[in-house]
Amino acid sequence: MSAYQPEWVQADEWRALAARLHEGGWWLADLCGLDATDLGFDHRFEAVVQLLHREFKERTTIHVIATGQPPTAPSVVDLWPTARFMEREAFDLVGIRFQGHDNLTRIMMPDEWEGHPLRKDYGVGKVPVEFIPQPFMQIDGPGQSTMQGEAEVRLDHLGQVTETSGSSASDVQEVTSS
């Protein structure tokens, strides 16, 4: 491995640089989100891009600084379509919005999930693993899903209701399968 030289670019410069690099034969190997809270920068969110040049046998790293609320960076899916999944992952886990991505939805976490787990302010081990209602459960009332924050229903491994809060237990009925 040659000397490792990362570079930082602003989000608005990234498109022009990416187009130049793409023209020069660089291939996008990896793209991931980074929450740089404790690393001593002025900014908090970055998209970290790993590039590979197969002829020069060289790698390079570009940090794209995503600013704004929510953090935003331009998408490079049109240049390197391989970034489609990677940008979705960075959006899902770190919460960076990629402008120009045609389907920026959650990829790892369930669609209804709140928060971005790889952010540094997202606690470890605090959110119980919960699942959306199973077909054999019919849940009436306002609590349709058992999302974090307003957890109404918890099921044990046999599908039995173990804990209810926010709504009374009578809202939950077992539907016998016919």
Next chain:
Amino acid sequence: MTTAERVVERFEAGGHGAYVESYDPRDEHMTINMGPVHPATHGVLRLLLELDGETVIRCEPKIGYLHTGIEKECEDQNWRGAVTAVTRMDYLAQLFNEQVYCMAVESLLGIEVPPRGKYIRTLMVELNRIQSHLVWFGTQALDLGAMSGVFYGFRERELILDFFEMVTGLRMNNGYFLPGGAWEDLPDGYERPLSKILEIMPGRIDEYEALISENPIFLERTIGVGAISKEDCLRLGATGPIARAAGLDWDIRRDMPYEAYPEVTFDVPTAEAGDVYARYQVRMVEMRESVKIVQQLFEAMPPGDHKNMDPKLMPPSRAELNRSMEAVIHHFKLMTQGYSVPAGEVYAAVESPRGELGCYLVSDGGTSPYRCHVRDPSFVNLQSLPVMVQDGMVADLIASIASLDPVLGGVDR
């Protein structure tokens, strides 16, 4: 109507509708779910298929069913303990995950692995490559109806797993490497089982080839099926045997060598067709080449330390613990808190059985990784599946998934 009610209604209507997402009466296109629980999806891969009769119009992989948050887990471990987490990502190429993570940590620490450590690691990962390809061989044959393929593949895989058990104590998820080398030296008497594996493997690969390489049904089901061009591979980021089968002559082991690869000679097989059969041929030759590499490493195994003996990184030996109180304190400190790694970041990459496996590691100078991102080849390669199966039959989709060889533990991490 809520989602739950809709699902209940589908179940009550005989269960057949449970897999159908939508139906368009104008062009008679039906959108159905294949998976997440389906024997041919090799795990919990869910494919949303838009079908016109049996022809696939559109295929969209939906992933995340096996997401276990290993990257987040790593941030909670110390530098050595995170090996235990990363080895569980791609569970068929477990030692590759450990290797790439350890290479990244070593590069941050600026330490060298002694030659014997490098040789042991390279030898073990090449055996791991054979093992992983044997699982692929078995499932590829099984998915195409050649039931017995899986028996043959798993027979030899068992020998390799037994060898892993002998060396590391575990068959899978070994946790055998650590930043600076390998936990233990190869055990006494490892030569006999290893030379036995090396002796029988070429003959056994001939046996597999005799079984299906020229089987007319196998040829019919694979030639021209699931083809992808070299340009599409580059565009969609496919690496490993998929890209090599499409004519992309690139192998990190040869082109950007690491560990003990500069000291061995091997060929990198390529093919032009890019279809399922080309990928089959490439992987078969790769297994033979891996046997050759292991043979060379075995013969040239250098003496010396199997890990970097820097006392700041490695816990003291058992004998020393019996003698010295300082050693006990030091051991306790290393085991509970671990060592610090200088602030910085690095990206390391190795050639796993499925392609480029990369590890992007950030340290803030503390005792645990600040960010550990793994570029898993299965995850990226999955994006080329829609291109492969476009306008093909559903049955050919099964062949394409098998030849893609995705490991969902690696896809979802």
